[in-house]
Amino acid sequence: MVLVAGRWLPRAGSDAFALGWAGLTAGVLGVLWHRAGDGAVRTVVGGWEPGVGITLHADRLGAGLALLAAVLVVAVLAYSWRYFDEPPREHTGAFPALVLLFEGGMVGFALTGDLFNAFVFFELMGVAAYALTGYRIEDPRPLHGALTFGVINSIGGYATLLGIGLIYGRTGELGMARVGVRLAGEQADALLVCAFVLLLTGMLVKAAAVPFHFWLPDAHAVAPTPVCMLLSGVMVELGVYGTYRIQHTVFEPAAIVPASVFRDIFLVLGVLTALLGAVMCWQQRHLKRLLAYSTVAHTGLFLTGVALVSRDALSGTALYIAGHAAVKAALFGLVGVLLDRHGSVDEHRLHGRGRGLRTAGAAFACGGLALAGMPPFAAGLGKAAAEHAAGVHHPWVIAVYVAVSALTGGAVLRAGLRVFYGAGPRPELRPPPDEMTGSHEPPEIKEPVRGIPPTMTGVPVALVAACLVAGLLPYAAPVPGWTPAGVLLGLLSTTLAAASATAALRWPAASSHVIRPPARLHSGRVGDYVAWLTAGMAVLTVVLAVRV
Known part of the structure; x- marks a missing residue:
């Protein structure tokens, strides 16, 4: 029709x-x-x-x-x-x-x-x-x-x-x-x-x-x-x-x-996916690839939650998926604004060029904090519920949730601070020969000289706001709601994300391309x-x- x-x-x-x-x-x-x-x-x-x-x-x-x-x-x-x-x-x-x-x-x-x-x-x-x-x-x-x-x-x-x-x-x-x-x-x-x-x-x-x-x-x-x-x-x-x-x-x-066999196999698969995706996410300067590898990393966390074979883990993972969906769609939408304006998705070449996009910059930063698991975003609440379920029999998995959230959230924060606020020294523009940068992408819209349509920033802002509101709603069991341990772990991963982003901006040469073989x-x-x-x-x- x-x-x-x-x-x-x-x-x-x-x-x-x-x-x-x-x-x-x-x-x-x-x-x-x-x-x-x-x-x-x-x-x-x-x-x-x-x-x-x-x-x-x-x-x-x-x-x-x-x-x-x-x-x-x-x-x-x-x-x-x-x-x-x-x-x-x-x-x-x-x-x-x-x-x-x-x-x-x-x-x-x-x-x-x-x-x-x-x-x-x-x-x-x-x-x-x-x-x-x-x-x-x-x-x-x-x-x-x-x-x-x-x-x-x-x-x-x-x-x-x-x-x-x-x-x-x-x-x-x-x-x-x-x-x-x-x-x-x-x-x-x-x-x-x-x-x-x-x-x-x-x-x-x-x-x-x-x-x-x-x-x-x-x-x-x-x-x-x-x-x-x-x-x-x-x-x-x-x-x-x-x-x-x-x-x-x-x-x-x-x-x-049996559930025990499925748990053991897919717990390993989920952890490997989460860690590799997080490392690859951190290495990217092509903003779309950065967000794509972040998706791989969080998919690993979702598989880990499913592998735990418990109702609490499944419910927490379901909420985690919903929060992640809203935030990730919003972040891609905001990258589309940059592509529309500047014909580039290269984090280095876009250094400081997004200063005039204040609303987009604030939403991008909020998206990075949500990916890091910061309370009270719904993604953070889902992560906290999955961590709570993991801690019953596999407490070491909590460290994976924290590390992956910190790396992916830190990568988004680093890119957002560099692009929208001009933080840090101007980075090196010449990439390694095998790296995609996205520095000369054609704009997806015919006339980028016109004003940005309200929907291009309004929709991402609405999605981030929905993730925030969903994290404040009262939930019935088995989602336990915010607990002291969940809040503390969310703050820990957010602090690590902010610290890693700050370090990457201050010492860009030391913090980039640490691990090349996976690439x-x-x-x-x-x-x-x-x-x-x-x-x-x-x-x-x-x-x-x-x-x-």
């Missing part, structure tokens, strides 16, 4: 039409989330019997993620109001239509209770994301990023489809809950181990877990800013949700992959990334075969 309307309506009318549909979707999903409560709403499409029809399942977690996706789509469509160059008349509705198609894939994936239907929505989400990443077809860089995104995610999707085929061949079922019932009492043999690994490969690729993550920074570096807001804000988190859902609904009830692994070559994906599958298979 948006595409058809785009042929007859002016650009503003087409954008308003798409925004209206997105708002209606968010309202309906809000009602569904409220109706699900602490239980679940289930239906079988078309009224068919389970096992024949497609089951839809909306519990508090799945409906909440669907609602989060819908709210971010509303924010993205508002942010991108007349954002791109005016296209030919017949293509006026192309961008909002692709965004709505992307939303359909994300919402469907969050609400499905059927393995094959999950794959269908998984691929719908991917196809729309490929097109959005390479939306600027006149520039070869977005096309290269979209190709990398498409190849790696397609391999992950094919792996998931093979896993579904193995499960269907064994059980004759596709409904997740019914598969779990059919597998009850069976021993974990080679077929089921391979099926588990294949199913989760696609989820871990979408979640950008190490070593399946290489596509993400390359895609974020070249994708349009509104697309980055969705990729980092909710699509990656859906990969974490898919991992949890497959284990919790299919394999854990049947004792194929060399991100070569930009699709073949290398496929090799790492294959190695990750092999390691996961071997470890799982030994443990079960």
